[in-house]
Amino acid sequence: MRYARQRVLPEIGDAGQAALAAARILVVGAGGLGSPALLYLSAAGAGLKDSGGCLGIIDDDTVDLSNLQRQILFTESDQGLGKANTAAQRLQQLNSTTDLQIFDTRLSTDNILEIFAGFDIIVDGSDNFDTKYLINDAAVHLGLPVVYGSILGLEGQATVFWAKEGPCYRCLYPQPPETHIPNCAEAGTLGGIAGMIGSMQAVEACKLALGLDHCRSHDLDPLIGQLFVADARNWQTQTLAVEKRADCPVCSLPANQVRLPRAQAQTCASTPAAMSLNDLQGLFESGIPFVLLDVREPQEWATGHLEGALHIPLGRLLVAPEALDALNRQEPLVVYCQHGMRSARAVSYLREQGFDAFNLIVDWSQLHEQ
Numbered sequence: 001m002r003y004a005r006q007r008v009l010p011e012i013g014d015a016g017q018a019a020l021a022a023a024r025i026l027v028v029g030a031g032g033l034g035s036p037a038l039l040y041l042s043a044a045g046a047g048l049k050d051s052g053g054c055l056g057i058i059d060d061d062t063v064d065l066s067n068l069q070r071q072i073l074f075t076e077s078d079q080g081l082g083k084a085n086t087a088a089q090r091l092q093q094l095n096s097t098t099d100l101q102i103f104d105t106r107l108s109t110d111n112i113l114e115i116f117a118g119f120d121i122i123v124d125g126s127d128n129f130d131t132k133y134l135i136n137d138a139a140v141h142l143g144l145p146v147v148y149g150s151i152l153g154l155e156g157q158a159t160v161f162w163a164k165e166g167p168c169y170r171c172l173y174p175q176p177p178e179t180h181i182p183n184c185a186e187a188g189t190l191g192g193i194a195g196m197i198g199s200m201q202a203v204e205a206c207k208l209a210l211g212l213d214h215c216r217s218h219d220l221d222p223l224i225g226q227l228f229v230a231d232a233r234n235w236q237t238q239t240l241a242v243e244k245r246a247d248c249p250v251c252s253l254p255a256n257q258v259r260l261p262r263a264q265a266q267t268c269a270s271t272p273a274a275m276s277l278n279d280l281q282g283l284f285e286s287g288i289p290f291v292l293l294d295v296r297e298p299q300e301w302a303t304g305h306l307e308g309a310l311h312i313p314l315g316r317l318l319v320a321p322e323a324l325d326a327l328n329r330q331e332p333l334v335v336y337c338q339h340g341m342r343s344a345r346a347v348s349y350l351r352e353q354g355f356d357a358f359n360l361i362v363d364w365s366q367l368h369e370q
């Protein structure tokens with residue numbers, strides 16, 4: 001009775017339900033993405049006791065008032081409590097038959113292989129680049145699929161990285177960005193967007209739990225090699241093909257030769273590739289020719305942009321190599337967007353392509369006042 005509404009689906013049925021129960025799924029981070037992912041996976045009967053399955057939660061953080069806006073596992077009375085154990089209590093109320101594995105710790109190079117070894121599917125709900133690269137490299141090493149999700153302001157992304165079947169995270173972004181990328185605390189987000197992406201991650205994890213053969217015979221298509229991108233400003237969505245790179249620094253290696261990265265301290269806007277408005281003023285006054293590049297969407301560009309800037313939206317820049325033809329490689333490129341996230345991505349891509357690119361970090365609200 002409990003799972004009747006999904007067992008009735010021809011894509012799931014009794015065989016699919018049994019596969020879900022036997023699935024061993026680890027959700028990294030019980031935050032904005034992990035909350036809906038864990039709730040839907042537990043509700044769907046993924047990782048049940050006595051079925052060989054389990055649902056893992058790893059998080060070393062405690063619940064803060066500012067988390068409640070999007071981390072729907074938690075309530076006001078949970079403030080100050082550890083997220084992993086509190087999430088487990090909440091999930092136990094929802095489904096007492098879920099076999100919950102609790103890791104009240106932070107993933108690190110030293111513990112990740114041991115923790116991942118107990119699971120078949122990893123759901124990445126982490127919120128920082130060091131962890132995302134660590135998860136990727138460990139998953140490639142162990143041959144595990146990673147259901148990836150990320151939210152950047154009002155934009156969300158989801159895909160499945162699985163080196164055995166398609167690209168890995170480093171096929172898309174070979175190295176961590178050199179510039180500081182704002183996190184949720186700095187850039188902000190709306191809870192529902194985390195809810196949407198986290199829910200998609202739960203669905204993708206379910207598909208993987210059903211198995212690729214089951215998926216193929218039921219017209220289910222996991223997001224392997226496809227990056228879903230949604231922009232809540234206007235609900236424009238795209239699904240971009242992500243190719244496996246023959247020169248990927250990680251998944252082109254034999255799995256047993258993949259070495260895990262050592263954590264690096266997050267560096268802030270002082271990195272050479274970041275530029276302030278004052279730096280830009282200095283560059284302007286120096287008389288050195290440079291190109292100002294706006295990577296926002298057309299409708300953002302239309303509402304106003306910096307004088308003399310060139311406009312190439314990030315999506316086009318990343319997928320259309322001919323977009324680079326318009327740029328002079330001899331001149332420094334100063335890239336900007338709204339919050340510094342899309343431009344940071346553009347800068348790391350342009351640097352890979354041999355451009356001398358910089359990320360202009362601007363507090364636009366201040367600029368308007370000036």
Ligand SMILES: [Zn+2]
Pocket residue numbers: 163167168169170171172244245248249250251252
């Ligand atoms: Zn790769």
